[in-house]
Amino acid sequence: MKIYEQSGNLILEGIENFDIEDILECGQCFHFVKKADHEYIICAKGRLLHVSQSNKPDVKQVIFYNTCLDEYYRVWSDYFDMDTDYAAVKRSILDIDQRLSTAVEKKSGIRILRQDFFETLISFIISQNKQIPHIKQLVAALSRRYGTGCDAGDGDTMYLFPTVEQLNAVTVEELRACRVGFRAPYIRDAVSRVYNGEINEEELRSMQAGEARAKLMTIYGVGEKVANCVLLFGLGRMDVFPVDVWMKRIMEYMYFDGEMKKNYIESFACKKFGQYAGYAQQYLFYYGRENGIGK
DNA sequence: GACCAGGGTAACT
DNA sequence: AGTTACCATGGT
Numbered sequence: 001m002k003i004y005e006q007s008g009n010l011i012l013e014g015i016e017n018f019d020i021e022d023i024l025e026c027g028q029c030f031h032f033v034k035k036a037d038h039e040y041i042i043c044a045k046g047r048l049l050h051v052s053q054s055n056k057p058d059v060k061q062v063i064f065y066n067t068c069l070d071e072y073y074r075v076w077s078d079y080f081d082m083d084t085d086y087a088a089v090k091r092s093i094l095d096i097d098q099r100l101s102t103a104v105e106k107k108s109g110i111r112i113l114r115q116d117f118f119e120t121l122i123s124f125i126i127s128q129n130k131q132i133p134h135i136k137q138l139v140a141a142l143s144r145r146y147g148t149g150c151d152a153g154d155g156d157t158m159y160l161f162p163t164v165e166q167l168n169a170v171t172v173e174e175l176r177a178c179r180v181g182f183r184a185p186y187i188r189d190a191v192s193r194v195y196n197g198e199i200n201e202e203e204l205r206s207m208q209a210g211e212a213r214a215k216l217m218t219i220y221g222v223g224e225k226v227a228n229c230v231l232l233f234g235l236g237r238m239d240v241f242p243v244d245v246w247m248k249r250i251m252e253y254m255y256f257d258g259e260m261k262k263n264y265i266e267s268f269a270c271k272k273f274g275q276y277a278g279y280a281q282q283y284l285f286y287y288g289r290e291n292g293i294g295k
Numbered sequence: 296g297a298c299c300a301g302g303g304t305a306a307c308t
Numbered sequence: 309a310g311t312t313a314c315c316a317t318g319g320t
Contacts (some may be wrong), residue, residue, distance in 0.1 A: 124301080242301075
């Protein structure tokens, strides 16, 4: 891959294992807008990123608009997990189980984003018992109401996800008015405990996965599934395997004859895929969900 | 109108 | 320790 600046934009040429649609639409991230096919604006890292991708065989390139090499190495390289060799990840997954080959091939452009911890925590608390479009809608609503505005071009404004300080100034009643429903007190507790330092990102990062999960689950409204999503998407723990209703169906279809407990599925998958569990989960989730596997 | 959604909690056996 | 009703809200 070649990376260079060109008239204020950054070009990633000959890029492999990177498809912006797979990355954003696979369900790990809720804070972006689609401008056109293969063109998005992402809210992340306290700023906006306008991205487009051309997948023609002769010009295989990604454009990050209005940015530079310096910002790429400081910010986006980490966000897009560019230090991970996804070709090697896929080989390892397929060595473990050839039956994931279809999912991995069809969704071969997925990368696990290294997202902001606090935004991931609140977003996945919101996600419970909701469909992805609703989650995106609520994340956008909270951001518009309490977050900082950024110029998104064409006279549009997009709003960053509120900081801990910004959300800490919001009452449960105000949260309810944002239509988050029974999640309002959950969000309020999570915000308070991050704000007062009881829940600390660096501390969580230094813990073992099981210990960090237990700590996250002390937040009112955070159970096993949400904690695992925060570990995977917000704390870079690629060895966890969140099991939601979809993963339950997909795994039952692929590995079990009929119903199986979520807890059993999770430990089964973690044992099977080890350090690649999170990647395997995301290939399976996106492919399985799009194809209605097990429904 | 019933049923379900990237679940979790409290109140039951 | 393992089940079950209920929780707001929006979509089919």
